[in-house]
Amino acid sequence: MQLLENLNKEQQQVVTTTEGPLLVLAGAGSGKTRSVIYRTAYLISEKHISPWNILVVTFTNKAARELINRLEINFGINTRSLWIGTFHSICSRILRYESALLPYDSNFSIYDDADQKTVFKKIYKELDIDKKFFSMGAVRNIISRQKNSLILPDDFFKFNEKNYYTETVHKIYNRYQKYLEENNAMDFDDLLLNTAYLLHDHSQILKKYQQKFRYVMIDEYQDTNYAQFKIVNLIASAHQNLCVVGDDDQAIYSWRGADIRNILNFEKDYKNVKTIKLERNYRSPKIILNLANSLIKYNDERHPKELWTSYEDDAVPILKVLQNERAEASFVADQIRQLQENKISLNSCVVLYRTNAQSRIFESTFVKYGIKYQIVGGVNFYQRKEIKDIIAYLRILVNPSDSESFLRIINYPSRGIGKSTMGKIIEFAFLNNITLLEAINSKIPTLSKWQQTNVNNFAQLTKSWQQLEVPLPKLVQKILDDLGLIDQFKNSKDPQEITRAENLQEFISACSEFYEQFLDENKEEPTLAEYLQNIALQTDLDNLDPQEESVKLMTMHNAKGLEFDYVFIVGLEEGLLPHSRSMDTNKELQEERRLLYVAITRTKKQLFMSYAKNRNIFGDSILTMPSHFIKEMDERFYKKEVVAKSSHINFDRKIVLESSKHFQIGDKVFHKKFGKGIILNVDGKDVDAKLTISFSGGKLKKIIGSYVTRI
DNA sequence: TTAAGTATGCTTTTT
């Protein structure tokens, strides 16, 4: 059979074992994705299963897109009716179809992290909760865990001890869920939770999806949580045609509720499981695998396996020891420049770090070196303020219950609807049990004439948008035109504002792109609700421009499933990797170790690791210790290089720092916002000095010394 | 009421 020719024996087994539960333990780089693609193709082309009956769950949208592309291009398969996507996107699709059975309608909003945060702030205020005692992060985390474990507010005390703390958390959880429901909104966890309960509570719905999804495949199974396990289990329990693919050594999301036992216990959860191990690696040189194996050996509780390869072209991994984080960034930049000189594409290089905060120094260093880069993660495009604002406008048009979005934009840009007007609108809506959008379309007796006019104008505006019958991108364009935001930003002197204008422009083109593609694939226009749900589930990885020739910067978590010729793993320091907040228990330490394992095994050609002896944290330089994972790695498989201490670098900096903060009348200074200026008067000393400065724009300002630098 | 100035608290990782 031609389809099987390009696969090794184990992979062929994976592809042809179509019936019954199948566990594929696939090591890094063992052709996992390849097996999933071929298996899907095999089901369709050889077994004549309709794509409509197949469900494939991937870890990222990007992986889903790749699968679709390769099925279409390599196998000529029409994927239109194939269900393939992340758990979240599949669930949101199911929930939209079945919304009649839910306390939400099909136009529900999806609240992201930032939306969730604002809701929490509101609830804290409303319930008068002290955030000193109930750290918002911690509470949000607990609630997320409950949802991922399918524990509803009503069941909270069945599973949690009752005390003052948990009672308060329960109160918040309760209120939060109610608030979301009132807003016709779900957070990410709700997508899973509601789907699990939908299938669990409605046998006819469950039956429908069991019959539909006769073949189910789950990628990255080691990183599924209980809710996801339950959804899969409900659907697959009828026919048992479930294939899960994963690698327990690459489980790195337990903090998000993922339970590694899902993969370790698969053979117990299902009967007559066939297990296939893919241990041959097609990605990395032998020395990389040796290095990775020598590290991961220190973890217990794993399915025993060892990766092997016949790929011998060994460039020895380098471990570079640098003086500080700036030297580290320069080292990476120097290496990349060298690679560039050898005609190596920037696209084949990646810098991997533990925390997003580490990206900054690489950014500024790469700018200095003129190396093009793209950062994955950090602030997502769709989370920027100006983008969230326009999204809020779109949301209220499809989901008028979304008061969160409504309040965000009712007076932005400023249209004279202040606190008191807002209060009256909210009161009126509450008394009459209507949405805020309905309220502004009514006559509210408590409003003054002036207030009423402003409100009417806004109501008129939203109505005009709702009545527009134009394609999606045109609607977005019209709203932005009416608001005049782009022009306002464009004409600003503040470079940040100019970026905002560019971002909004970018938003319009991204919207058109989505529209065109959707039209092409589905032969019908996307609804606004579909568009909004799509962008809510987009990640930064999805927004990468593959055309652009650039080094990629990302966290090790984001690198999962990717591969690069040249990999730089930076910040191998105790406290960073393993992270200080993840080194209390052995369980956490093991996950940190797996994270490094994942990072190492991304490498196709050469690996560079580094750590800095000093690192700037929160402003001042801290003496660091090398990560103890370094000691664990077998020395035969890497070469350590220590840079001779060039003391003058540090010394110079100190001088510059001190002198730059010692201000005298007549000194030229630079301020982030106001630009260049001359000091006219100094009151006090150094960073605390109160300076009178004449800025180049002619403005006279009093500024504290710590806000400016001498130039 | 708004905008600038000042204080504060925070960072793990993400769909």
Place this chain on the structure above:
DNA sequence: GCATACTTAA
């Protein structure tokens, strides 16, 4: 070191 939240002044 930065973004956000609070305070103060116009």
